[in-house]
Amino acid sequence: MISQIVIVDDDPIILKRAWNTLTSAGFKVVVLKSGKALLDYAKENMAPNLILLDISMPEMDGFEVVEKLRMCESNWRDTPVIFLTANEDEDTETKGLSLGAMDFIRKPFVPSVLVLRVKHAVELVLLQKDLETMVEEKTKENENLFIHVVESLADAIDxxxxxxxxxxxxxxxxxxxxxxxxxxxxxxxxxxxxxxxxxxxxxxxxxxxxxxxxxxxxxxxxxxxxxxxxxxxxxxxxxxxxxxxxxxxxxxxxxxxxxxxxxxxxxxxxxxxxxxxxxxxxxxxxxxxxxxxxxxxxxxxxxxxxxxxxxxxxxxxxxxxxxxxxxxxx
Missing domain, CATH: 1.10.3210.10 (Hypothetical protein af1432)
Known part of the structure; x- marks a missing residue:
């Protein structure tokens, strides 16, 4: 199954480079030019595997966008985010991580590094989902076993x-x-x-x-x-x-x-x-x-x-x- 990445940045050059790089690496990529465009897109579409989100954008910065996504009722609220930023100050990184960001990728990015970081992030997300599924299945098995034991005990009492x-x-x-x-x-x-x-x-x-x-x-x-x-x-x-x-x-x-x-x-x-x-x-x-x-x-x-x-x-x-x-x- 092809992983889908949504990239949000107000710089068309960044969007084009990122689209070319990740598409060539086998990802399905959607590019959007603003935080508002992402929020509108989220209302009508399934959540992707990963969002690459610029921090410094007009009208609504990346931090505001993430805060609004986390309030969504859909599964977009749990979609992992990697911030794109040219800013390397400690406060920016601290705030991003406090909002639940997986990682930061510096701009301008190196194409090979972008591909590796995105691949690793997607693999981690898929692994987490697989583990969650396994835990849910095992929990259900244990619950069913417990119910059977309880039913048998109830029959013994009756x-x-x-x-x-x-x-x-x-x-x-x-x-x-x-x-x-x-x-x-x-x-x-x-x-x-x-x-x-x-x-x-x-x-x-x-x-x-x-x-x-x-x-x-x-x-x-x-x-x-x-x-x-x-x-x-x-x-x-x-x-x-x-x-x-x-x-x-x-x-x-x-x-x-x-x-x-x-x-x-x-x-x-x-x-x-x-x-x-x-x-x-x-x-x-x-x-x-x-x-x-x-x-x-x-x-x-x-x-x-x-x-x-x-x-x-x-x-x-x-x-x-x-x-x-x-x-x-x-």
């Missing part, structure tokens, strides 16, 4: 309960949809999806016979169940790279009115993600078969969520859950 197969996955999906409707961006939605998958991880520390008991739990047994948010928070709190994961596990049984557990938090003191997961978790719990009862009818569940607004649930997230029920997407 397997402890004979009646709630797929519970964690459904809570994750409902939580993500509530978050989407509330205005979370894609990254935040993926984050709350992971938190939903792992919200019950603490049940790994609760005896199976308690989780699967067909009748009413004793106070002692319920106390064991109530330990799972704390256990989950402690397990996930060890993942220092993603500290937010622990919030969903630790606080999804807190209530909006402060009567939940393990800490009796209320209102906005409960993390927003945990308030979302609490609604999703309650909905799936009520619409699933449990060891002590069958699944409740959807209209009954809707009524329970409506009744829990402001007491068990954050009203705004309860309203979104009710909206989803009414649309039949749950």
């Amino acid at each position: 397997a402890k309960d004979n009646y709630t197969k797929g519970h964690s996955g459904r809570v994750a999906v409902y939580s993500k949809e509530i978050a989407r409707r509330y205005g979370y961006d894609e990254k935040q939605q993926e984050q709350i999806f992971m938190m939903g998958l792992l919200h019950d991880v603490g049940k790994i520390g609760v005896p199976d016979e308690v989780i699967n008991k067909p009748g009413r739990l004793t106070d002692e047994e319920f106390a064991k169940i109530k330990k799972h948010p704390g256990i989950g928070g402690k397990i996930l709190g060890n993942i220092k790279e993603m500290p937010e994961l622990a919030a969903g596990a630790k606080w999804h049984h807190e209530r909006y009115d402060g009567k939940g557990y393990p800490e009796g938090l209320s209102g906005d003191d409960i993390s927003e993600e945990a308030r979302i997961i609490a609604v999703a978790d309650a909905y799936d719990a009520m619409t699933s078969n449990r060891s002590y009862r069958g699944a409740l009818p959807v209209e009954v569940v809707r009524g329970e969520i409506e009744k829990g607004k402001g007491s068990q649930f954050d009203p705004k997230f309860a309203d979104i859950m009710i909206e989803m029920i009414d649309e039949g997407i749950t």
Whole structure:
């Protein structure tokens, strides 16, 4: 692929020499006579591999041009720049480097030196892009691996309960949809999806016979169940790279009115993600078969969520859950 270079200089002789030199070296070259011409060109065209930019130009000098380019919304803002200058003072070089210039080429330039400097700059830029692509690909691979591990862990947790197969996955999906409707961006939605998958991880520390008991739990047994948010928070709190994961596990049984557990938090003191997961978790719990009862009818569940607004649930997230029920997407 041929690299494209844009040269900006108000001196037509410099432009012609540079165009001839770089074109002969195999580059695709665009020449422009002013900073304004470059900014206009940037609005309609893809960014080049490199910009050679004169500093001393009428109306708008090279420094001003770079400052305006860096404010562009397009990928021109990241295009590497080499300044062309006849000025060798320290202040000029310092200012240029502070604006992110890759290098300086002195005028009048030596053609062979110009070609080598441009080649090296383009090679460096392409290498950086290749490395960025490799890092992005590896990051994506690691993220996918992490998601598979989390999904497997969620399945293992759900397997402890004979009646709630797929519970964690459904809570994750409902939580993500509530978050989407509330205005979370894609990254935040993926984050709350992971938190939903792992919200019950603490049940790994609760005896199976308690989780699967067909009748009413004793106070002692319920106390064991109530330990799972704390256990989950402690397990996930060890993942220092993603500290937010622990919030969903630790606080999804807190209530909006402060009567939940393990800490009796209320209102906005409960993390927003945990308030979302609490609604999703309650909905799936009520619409699933449990060891002590069958699944409740959807209209009954809707009524329970409506009744829990402001007491068990954050009203705004309860309203979104009710909206989803009414649309039949749950």
